[in-house]
Amino acid sequence: MNDDILKVLYSREQIQDATEKMGKQITKDFEGKDPLVICILKGAAVFYSDIVREINTYCELDFMDVSSYGNETVSSGDVKIIKDLDTSVEGRNVLIIEDIIDTGRTLKCLVDLFEKRNAKSVKICTLLDKPDRRIEGIVPDYTGFKVPNEFVVGFGLDYMGHYRNLPFVGVLKPEIYADNQE
Ligand SMILES: O=P(O)(O)OC[C@H]1O[C@H](OP(=O)(O)OP(=O)(O)O)[C@H](O)[C@@H]1O
Numbered sequence: 001m002n003d004d005i006l007k008v009l010y011s012r013e014q015i016q017d018a019t020e021k022m023g024k025q026i027t028k029d030f031e032g033k034d035p036l037v038i039c040i041l042k043g044a045a046v047f048y049s050d051i052v053r054e055i056n057t058y059c060e061l062d063f064m065d066v067s068s069y070g071n072e073t074v075s076s077g078d079v080k081i082i083k084d085l086d087t088s089v090e091g092r093n094v095l096i097i098e099d100i101i102d103t104g105r106t107l108k109c110l111v112d113l114f115e116k117r118n119a120k121s122v123k124i125c126t127l128l129d130k131p132d133r134r135i136e137g138i139v140p141d142y143t144g145f146k147v148p149n150e151f152v153v154g155f156g157l158d159y160m161g162h163y164r165n166l167p168f169v170g171v172l173k174p175e176i177y178a179d180n181q182e
Pocket residue numbers: 040041042043044066067068069070075098099100101102103104105106107158
């Protein structure tokens with residue numbers, strides 16, 4: 001698996017530092033607000049487990065599974081809810097945790113949904129932001145790194161279901177993508 005990586009963009013240590021910084025700020029901003037901290041599966045799972053342990057105030061955790069990429073490197077634009085929240089967002093301060101904002105379609109759909117469900121506030125924390133590819137006007141409140149316009153994998157992010165377990169964020173060798181384009 002490691003042989004498929006062309007280059008590492010963000011190491012485990014760099015991600016850890018960024019996560020600690022974001023956690024400190026989130027702790028300050030959400031003190032006394034008892035936020036509902038939502039993990040957007042599957043991509044955010046790895047980052048989520050780290051960031052929630054840096055939030056040093058009362059909060060509740062919940063999970064939602066949405067998907068728009070399937071096995072492609074380009075969003076289908078069709079955001080499907082595979083598993084909804086167990087908790088009501090009505091009157092709650094919501095903090096969405098994502099691995100990456102790319103076109104912004106996933107988050108636009110989620111922010112609209114939580115506003116329609118009468119959340120008190122909706123904020124976004126993302127490990128990675130790829131602003132060059134934005135279609136929807138989504139701006140995160142907490143960002144780990146701005147990434148160049150490349151398809152990245154690792155730390156929760158997949159290509160065809162693989163590489164989520166890499167402990168860093170990197171770029172695959174071009175032949176890996178080419179091998180899958182028939
Ligand atoms: O800004 P966008 O263009 O919408 O892309 C970002 C979304 O795409 C990926 O999820 P995906 O739909 O691939 O599902 P996954 O999290 O299960 O991998 C990623 O985890 C984000 O949720």
